Amino acid sequence: MTMMSVTFEVMFRVEAEVESGEVVCVVGDCDRLGNWDPHHAVVLSRESSIPGQCRKNNQQMENRCDKENRKTCDVWRKKVKLCGMKNYNYRYFVCQIIESDSEFTERTVKVIRWETNILPRVFSPADYMKDPGKYDAEIMKFGEYEIHGISIGGKNHVTNGWLTDQSEIHIRIHGNPIRMWKPKYRKQTYRIKCTPLDQRYKDHLDEDEEEDEWGTHVSPPSTFTKVLVSTLDERHINHCVQSESGTIFEAGSYMIFTAETTEPESLGFQFDFYVNQEGVTPKHIGYCYLLPVDLKKSNDTKTVPITGLNHKPIGQIDLDYLTVKPVPGLDLKMDVSYQNYWKFERKSLDVGHRGMGSSYKHKKLAAVRENTVQSLQDAANHGADYVEFDVQLSRDMIPVIYHDFHVAITYRKKKRGELEFYQASVKDLKLSELQSMKLAHASRISDNDRDDIHEDDIDPTDLQPFPTLERVFEAVNPATGFNIEIKYPQEKVNGEFEEINFYDRNKYVDIILRVVMRTAGHRRVVFSSFDPDICILVQRKQNKYPTLLLTNGEDVEKYVPYLDLRTRSIDMAIYFATFSNLLGIDVLTSTLFRNMDKIEKVKEAKLVLFCWGEDNNDSNAINTLKQKGVDGIIYDRIDFFKSGDKSVFQVEQEQTERILMSAGLLSPTDTLQNLEPSFGSESEVNS
Structure with a gap:
């Protein structure tokens, strides 16, 4: 033998x-x-x-x-x-x-x-x-x-776990969503309980059974689904089992009911309302429904009537929902995961903003056009540990690298033949159009200096805007990590929408994830987004790469805040990241400088902290942030502020290879990248 x-x-x-x-x-x-x-x-x-x-x-x-x-x-x-x-x-x-x-x-x-x-x-x-x-x-x-x-x-x-065969539904109640019509109910504090309703039962019960077994205002609960509750505050950040009389909803707070199901098209929800009074048994006063017919989109807000126990309407409530579905056909394995892993003992990472930096606004800091293959590769050549860039979809649903939702295209007036700029949405142009037309940044529309409007764009391909996500993975040094910001438009507090009639969230994220999973190889990848729901989708649809929530924090001077409560403070970002099992948060630096104690609060929550913003374009600021233990610092012009031409990952790999060679465990002709993946191109064993 x-x-x-x-x-x-x-x-x-x-x-x-x-x-x-x-x-x-x-x-x-x-x-x-x-x-x-x-x-x-x-x-x-x-x-x-x-x-x-x-x-x-x-x-x-x-x-x-x-x-x-x-x-x-x-x-x-x-x-x-x-x-x-x-x-x-x-x-x-x-x-x-x-x-x-x-x-x-x-x-x-x-x-x-x-x-x-x-x-x-x-x-x-x-x-x-x-x-x-x-x-x-x-x-x-x-x-x-x-x-x-x-x-x-x-x-x-x-x-x-992640979503393998099942979907996940989030029902959110936040702000001041309850409007009771009777004065005696308006100032009450309510407890809310969510019960799943399996609509598959409806074909198996006759009228007498429904009346006798479930009562006149209750539908049969789902026996296959459990609904957990969370609040984005100090009470119940983690998913909790509901009590018999529900959970207290406080005005201005954010409550989330979460349920998983393999048949989302059959799952509805009943919400029961109880008056909460200290020392008194909660009093049941009404109920409402959110049925499968109401949950057709990936996300939406529904205003539904609250019915009293006498079957008459007593008020209404705004219910916001999100349905997260698994990515069809995406083959996810369990060999390795970095979703909730970070080597905290490693020094702060240097992250190249849009590659070598912003090139369209302010002082045109970058020597080359932002978010291009050349910009990303130049940052890699100057030792960037990660490069940050923005991804969105073209009209033909190809992931492209570009920051803004709009571009300026040129058109000729009927009279005099003058050329002017016209604003167009990236989502309305095909990849071939984006890459072949003479385009300019949307800010050029209000620019009086238009002498270059007649010039041809003869830059080499790698300096042209709108490279595909796949091309970037192929062209940029694989030792350089990617911080991929997934763009998705949101509403601001002033009522302005960044973009309208955008893609369905599930379909949008699915397309981007398929490209990443197919082309990433051994490259380090961190996802991020300003849209909390995109963060949820990215985290739940795959099991390998981590996600960060981008936030302006409390800064309302530099940028108009988003309407979403989850985006408007560092504390809410911490609660949301903890609830969603994200790796961490990515905060506007000006907010951190106003309250440096927030850095320690993020650390106490065991979250990774990145920061971004113009304040980072200063060597003193970068050094201060590193001393405070910020994990990743995103800034322009890596070539100005970082010494050396190797990333920390390249340096660590070379050190590990030397140790293994001296121990006889690695031949001089081999490298860690050639070893089987389970040994880890990451080589994260802590000795």
């Missing part, structure tokens, strides 16, 4: 905290372990069950406020046959599984949470053969492991 034909019956055994209906699975890098695909993972069997909490190992679980859940601390196990002497990489995850009734469709898998340490667990046949009994008897702890005595990634990581 050769060594390659050796077969091992490996016992996978782990302790994990689960809820009713959840199971534990193992997934890995071979056919027997599903090739990192959660749909083909090995389902473990429950060995024992102990009421109560497991040994805690991650902050996310400690912060959960769903105390009414009945969880158990279970040990799960399964023997799997593995062949050969190669090492096997694997991870554990907790999920819900619905087996398919058809042989042509896969089972539905909803990943609840999974181990996301930078390096996966490893089964070594050589180590196993030394003491099989010890290995089989070991009970591992979900989320906790070491390799050769080293804690992988510096700490234990367990990350919430």
Whole structure:
């Protein structure tokens, strides 16, 4: 028998905290372990069950406020046959599984949470053969492991799952949305409870059953869906189980009900209103509905009537919703995830703003046109750790790099033949039109100096605007990280819309994500957006790259604030990022300089902090921000303010390669990039 034909019956055994209906699975890098695909993972069997909490190992679980859940601390196990002497990489995850009734469709898998340490667990046949009994008897702890005595990634990581087969619906109540018509109800404080309604029941109940079983104002609740509640304040940032009489809604606050379902077209919601008085049992006074017919778009705001218990209307409420759907056909694996990982001990990162800097406004700081291949590559050549750029879609739905929603195109007047500028939307022009027409920045419309309007644009291709996202991934040094800002128009507090009749959010994000997932390779990627809903979609639709919320903070002088409450302060940005499991926030620097204590507050929330703005274009400001521990600083003209021509990642890789070569673990002709991905082009093992 050769060594390659050796077969091992490996016992996978782990302790994990689960809820009713959840199971534990193992997934890995071979056919027997599903090739990192959660749909083909090995389902473990429950060995024992102990009421109560497991040994805690991650902050996310400690912060959960769903105390009414009945969880158990279970040990799960399964023997799997593995062949050969190669090492096997694997991870554990907790999920819900619905087996398919058809042989042509896969089972539905909803990943609840999974181990996301930078390096996966490893089964070594050589180590196993030394003491099989010890290995089989070991009970591992979900989320906790070491390799050769080293804690992988510096700490234990367990990350919430992403949308695999299910959709997620957010119902938001914020500001002052409740308008009661009777004076006695107007000054009351209300508790609100949201109950899911599964409309699939409606064809199975006759009129008598509906009246007797559910009452005259209650529809049958969904037995397949759980609704959790959150408030973007100090009360319930995390998803919480609702109490019998709901959660208090305070005027000016932001409340979110969240539900996941595999059939969003059948899911509706009932909202019950209770008068809240201290020391008195909450009084039920009315209800309203948000039905599937109301949830046709990705997002919208609905004003619905509140009906009293006597079946007469007593008021109305504004309900804002967002539906997040999985990306069709996007094949997401579980080999690695950086969504909630950051190497905090690393020094502050230098991020090139739109490449080498803004070139259209102010003093035309950049030597080359912003958001072009040349600008991004020049920043990379001058040692930028990341380059920041803006992505939106052309009319033919191709992701292009450009900052503003509008451009100025030239047209000739009927009389005198004079050329003038006309403002056009980027979304209304095809890629071929954007790249071939003589375009100017929208600010040129009010510019009196138009001597260059008759000149030809003969710049080389890499200096031309509107490179595609795919082209940028191919052309820019792969050692340079990408901070991809996804543009999406919003309404401002003055009633102005940045753009109208824009793309559906789900479709918009799906197109951009497909390009990124197909072309990113080993490049570091961080997404960001000023639109909180875009951040939610990006975070929930994929499982690999992290997301930052961009915010102006409290600065109302430089920019007109957005209407969305989640964008208007650093505190709200912190609450939102925590609720959405984002990596962190990206704040306008002028806001930080007015209140430097906010930097520490972001750190206390265990969030990554980037900053942006013209204030960063100063060496003293950059040094101050670095001393305060800001994780990423976005500024113009990397060539002026950063010394050296290598990014911190290139320097770290070269240092690691030297160490491995001196230890005989890497040949002089090899590099970390050539090693298998599980070893990590990131090389984030903390010694």
